Amino acid sequence: xxxxxxxxxxxxxxxxxxxxxxxxxxxxxxxxxxxxxxxxxxxxxxxxxxxxxxxxxxxxxxxxxxxxxxxxxxxxxxxxxxxxxxxxxxxxxxxxxxxxxxxxxxxxxxxxxxxxxxxxxxxxxxxxxxxxxxxxxxxxxxxxxxxxxxxxxxxxxxxxxxxxxxxxxxxxxxxxxxxxxxxxxxxxxxxxxxxxxxxxxxxxxxxxxxxxxxxxxxxxxxxxxxxxxxxxxxxxxxxxxxxxxxxxxxxxxxxxxxxxxxxxxxxxxxxxxxxxxxxxxxxxxxxxxxxxxxxxxxxxxxxxxxxxxxxxxxxxxxxxxxxxxxxxxxxxxxxxxxxxxxxxxxxxxxxx
Numbered sequence: 215x216x217x218x219x220x221x222x223x224x225x226x227x228x229x230x231x232x233x234x235x236x237x238x239x240x241x242x243x244x245x246x247x248x249x250x251x252x253x254x255x256x257x258x259x260x261x262x263x264x265x266x267x268x269x270x271x272x273x274x275x276x277x278x279x280x281x282x283x284x285x286x287x288x289x290x291x292x293x294x295x296x297x298x299x300x301x302x303x304x305x306x307x308x309x310x311x312x313x314x315x316x317x318x319x320x321x322x323x324x325x326x327x328x329x330x331x332x333x334x335x336x337x338x339x340x341x342x343x344x345x346x347x348x349x350x351x352x353x354x355x356x357x358x359x360x361x362x363x364x365x366x367x368x369x370x371x372x373x374x375x376x377x378x379x380x381x382x383x384x385x386x387x388x389x390x391x392x393x394x395x396x397x398x399x400x401x402x403x404x405x406x407x408x409x410x411x412x413x414x415x416x417x418x419x420x421x422x423x424x425x426x427x428x429x430x431x432x433x434x435x436x437x438x439x440x441x442x443x444x445x446x447x448x449x450x451x452x453x454x455x456x457x458x459x460x461x462x463x464x465x466x467x468x469x470x471x472x473x474x475x476x477x478x479x480x481x482x483x484x485x486x487x488x489x490x491x492x493x494x495x496x497x498x499x500x501x502x503x504x505x506x507x508x509x510x511x512x513x514x515x516x517x518x519x520x521x522x523x524x525x526x527x528x529x530x531x532x533x534x535x536x537x538x539x540x541x542x543x544x545x546x547x548x549x550x551x552x553x554x555x556x557x558x559x560x561x562x563x564x565x566x
Contacts, residue, residue, distance in 0.1 A: 218285050219246045220277065220304045221296035223321070226457070228252050230374035230478050231296065231319065234553035245288050247281055278304045282311050290314055292346075298325040298338065306341045315346040319372070322351075322475040323496050326358055339363065347560060349373065351475035352497020370560065373497075374478045375553035378545050381485035383537075384462040390424040390449070391527065393464035395457055395479040398429025403470040403493075403514040405431075405438055410470070410520035412442045418527065419447075423468075426451045426460055461486045466526045470514040471495055481548050484508070484540035489533045491522050501548065507540040 223231065228246075236244060236257040244258045249267060251260050261284055267273040277300075285293060285308050293316040295305030302325075305316040318341070329335040342348055342364050350356050351373035359369055392411065396402055404425065411423045425435070425448065432450070439445045454460060457479075461467065467483035467490045474480075474496035483490055484501065490508035492498055502508040509522045526533075546552065 215240055215291040216243045216245065216288055217241060217292045217294060218281065218288060218290040219244060219294045219296065220281050220301045220308075221246065221248070221294070222301060223296055225253050226478055227321070227374055229255070230376065231553075232258060233377070234375055234550045235557055237550075237554050238557045243288070245284060245290065247277065247284065274300055278307045281305075281308045285312050285314055292317065294319065297321045299328065302341060303337075306344060309344065316344075317347045317349065318342070318345050319349040320351060320355060320475065323355070323473050326355065327473075329362070335362075342368070352500040354497050354499070355475070370556065371547075372553065372556045373476050373548070374481070375548050375550050376478065376481045376485050376544055378485050378541070378549045381458050381461070381482045383487040383541070384458075386462050388463060388465050389422070390460075390464040391421045392423040392466050392468050392523065393426065393460060393483075394423070394468055395426040395461070395483070396469065396477065398425075398427055398431040398435060400431070401471055401473045403472055404435055406470045406514050406516055406519060407468055408435065408438055408442070408444075408448065409516045410523055411448070412444050413516065413520040414523050414527070415444055415447060417524070421527070422447055422449065424449045424451055424460065424464060426454050426457065428453045457482060458486060461488060465489065465530055466491060466523070468519075468523060469493065470511070470519055472514050474498055476500065476548075481544050485544040485549075487537040487541045489526055489530055489537055490540065491519070491526050493519075501540075501543050505536065507536060507543055 233255055236255050245261055247261050247263060249263050267276060281304050293305045293308050293314055295301040296319040302318040305318060309316040329338055347370055348368050349370045349372040356369050360366055394407055398404055415421060439448045461483055467488045469492045471493055476497045480492060492502055493514050494510040494512055502510055504510040509526055511518050511522050
């Protein structure tokens with residue numbers, strides 16, 4: 215069978231979601247509609263959208279027609295939509311016009327927030343009633359949709375998964391005490407991480423923090439480090455392809471997001487047996503249990519985060535069991551092998 219995918223995903227997320235899917239024996243080819251080529255993955259072929267799709271309105275209007283066209287041209291037996299707005303709706307419309315079944319993958323928590331709007335809520339639930347399956351990032355999301363009336367049998371805990379062979383512990387020298395990996399976006403609260411780190415430096419002035427990623431907030435964050443006079447302790451490393459190298463060169467992974475589904479960067483850090491400090495948002499508590507697989511902060515707050523970061527530093531030399539527990543959780547339920555087995559169990563053989 216052939217599958218066609220409409221999505222909004224970074225290179226790392228594409229790898230995390232589609233490498234396991236590409237290994238399903240029943241699947242011959244996966245076609246992905248995208249504005250640019252993505253990573254080379256076996257069985258995957260990218261269909262590049264016209265440049266005019268860089269304009270949001272045109273992209274919103276044109277992409278569904280292109281998806282319908284290529285679904286029929288490529289003889290796809292299944293449509294996958296990742297990121298509910300707009301791609302889940304694109305997948306639904308394609309199914310309406312072609313009769314091809316569709317699956318939606320939830321990639322974050324924003325769609326849950328949008329359902330507070332009565333009209334959006336009705337539209338989303340209508341689409342989910344028509345979907346073959348709905349894949350969600352964790353237990354809290356599953357419970358949320360069950361309470362909305364979505365059939366339990368349609369909801370699968372199937373999200374981004376990690377290559378645990380690539381992301382594994384390496385016995386190398388540490389260069390950084392803390393590391394953040396991800397987009398420089400408002401919901402990531404990197405400014406709170408920087409301010410919490412600044413408070414930590416008042417007691418331990420030689421600590422270092424590496425920031426890996428990019429985004430429109432970068433200059434603003436650099437200005438903040440200058441204002442706090444901690445520029446010498448914070449290293450902006452930009453976008454990096456070999457994240458596992460930087461994770462293994464660091465002791466503690468830190469994030470302070472106010473909204474997450476289940477972030478790949480956190481799972482990658484845990485797979486590398488890192489000690490993690492994170493806010494308890496979204497489905498993160500599925501994998502991080504306080505002082506068992508990491509350290510949790512109730513909400514993105516400078517003082518609370520700084521206290522947990524300080525605890526992580528003092529506890530690091532005794533954290534071997536916590537770090538091994540963290541990797542075990544990822545291997546069991548968030549590895550490529552787990553995802554492959556889940557896809558195989560969805561009875562895709564029933565789709566012709």
